[in-house]
Amino acid sequence: MNEALCIRNVKSLGSDEPMDMVIREGRIESITPEIPENGRDLPVFDAEGMWVISGLWDCHTHFTQWSYTLGRLDLISARSAHEAMVMLRRHLDDLRAEGRLSPDRYVVGMRFRHSLWADDEQPTLAAIDEIAGDQPVALSSADMHCGWVNSAAARKLGVQVVESGLVGELEWFDAYCKLDDAPGATEELDRLLRNAELDAAGKGVVGVRDYEMAENIDTWIGRFGRGINGLRVRAGVYPERLQQAINDGWHTGDELPGSDGLGHVGAMKLISDGSLNTRSAYCSTPYSGIDPETFGTMSYTPEQIESYMFVAARHGFDIACHAIGDEANTIVLDCAERSKAHGSIEHAQMLKPTDIPRLAKLGLAASIQPQHAMDDRDVIARFWANPAGVPYAFKALHDAGTRLLMGSDAPVAPLDPWMAISAAVFGTESSDREPFQLEQCLDFDTALASSTAVGRTGLAVGDAADLVLLDRDPSRVTSPEGMQAMPGHVQATMLAGRWTFRR
DSSP, X not given: OOOOEEEEEEEOTTOOOOEXXXXXXXXXXXXXXXXXXXXXTSOEEEEEEEXXXXXXXXXXXXXHXXXXXXXXXXXXXXXXXXXXXXXXXXXXXXXXXXXXXXXXXXXXXXXXXXXXXXGGGOOOHHHHHHHHTTSOEEEEETTSSOEEEXXXXXXXXXXXXXXXXXXXXXXXXXXXXXXXXXXXHHHHHHHHHHHHHHHHHTTTEEEEEEOOSSOHHHHHHHHHHTTXXXXXXXXEEOHHHHHHHHHTTOOXXXXXXXXXXXXXXXXXXXXXXXXTTTTOSOOSSOOTTOSSOOOOOBSSOHHHHHHHHHHHHHTTOOEEEEEOSHHHHHHHHHHHHHHTOOEEEEEOOEEOTTTTTHHHHHTOEEXXXXXXXXXXXXXXXXXXXXXXXXXXXXXXXXXXTOOEEEOOOBTSSOSOHHHHHHHHHHSSSOTTSOOSSGGGOOOHHHHHHTTBSSSSSSOOTTSBSOEEEESSOGGGOOSHHHHHTGGGGEEEEEETTEEEEEO
């Protein structure tokens, strides 16, 4: 599996001095100005002056759902319910022409963002029933916290829908998992998983933390057994499956059998509250412009959260606790403090100023998704007009000593660390638009380091041979457009000493 070779003429970021690296048994054996004597008989790869960085990680994905976006209807560009239905009609016509429609199979769409649609352009059951008819159709929102289904899909999924056609949070989580058990889904998924791994490698990605709402440990053991092995994976466990994982003898960090060291058990993933886009993130002040008044909702009681954290900490599991609203973050931090749980707070999208230093004090990482700030900046203005906390406090967290882990929450945002780095560094999706919260932007070195497993920008002897070769130095990029274009400058990606991508 692991290739012993010498990589010649590579440069570290910010430098024009070439160096040579010896890779052996999946690790970096040496980094020197010239090939050492023990590397002179190895095959040579001449990088011809390319820059080298540590392999990139996406620290928050729903990898199955991201893989599906490479083969399902993507509604992210729809600006209204009408536009979404036009796209659905076209998609159904294409599937019908290919003979791929069946009342026994769901047609699935992804990533509609109704939080930014006008009040008279919101989803309705009548609209999706008119387009889909008897063909079961299930559409998932961009944040995956609600679904829009037609009557045929509602019957098949066993959910109740009202005039909006929307299925709310917890009911949608359960319903969405049923889509993966539909006829033909396994064969389709394996093909899309391989495509998604290659797509990730083409961006320099070597690993993901997978928080798919599924039995992830057994799922990934099976995938590695079928040769789906293009990434390192830390497979998360949800609270309802935690006791079974404990009974089976698992702990965070345990290696998954058959993965050749690429797969490990991840953290217990717990979703404490909802999301901003569905106005269900739990806040200490009410959402603006919403009648009747709402503060959002908690998915579990504080007592349940604390109990799960105690069980996780007692049995060797890290936590990865989703908390978006400022009040949810306070509750989660209180629970972590009492339970002495360790791990990460996922999203931490709005924090009270008094809570910002608490993550570092408790030894918790902040797992952030900078692209969400770009996607949500207009939603914040609409629904968090008078927040009691600081939204997307990236630099404040970093300055307080919190370890940052960067990711995408794919498919909520694309699995693309360069997009996340761009959002974190420049604070805007375009040079034509002013930065959002310039005071919370990160420097490039911090953003890149937060996108790696080693937590630094440079490679060192003894590191796993997970690396990326680039024909442009990203530390010298000066615009969001330039950073977003960096995937096109990835020339090669190596995972544990073997190439997973070569341009």
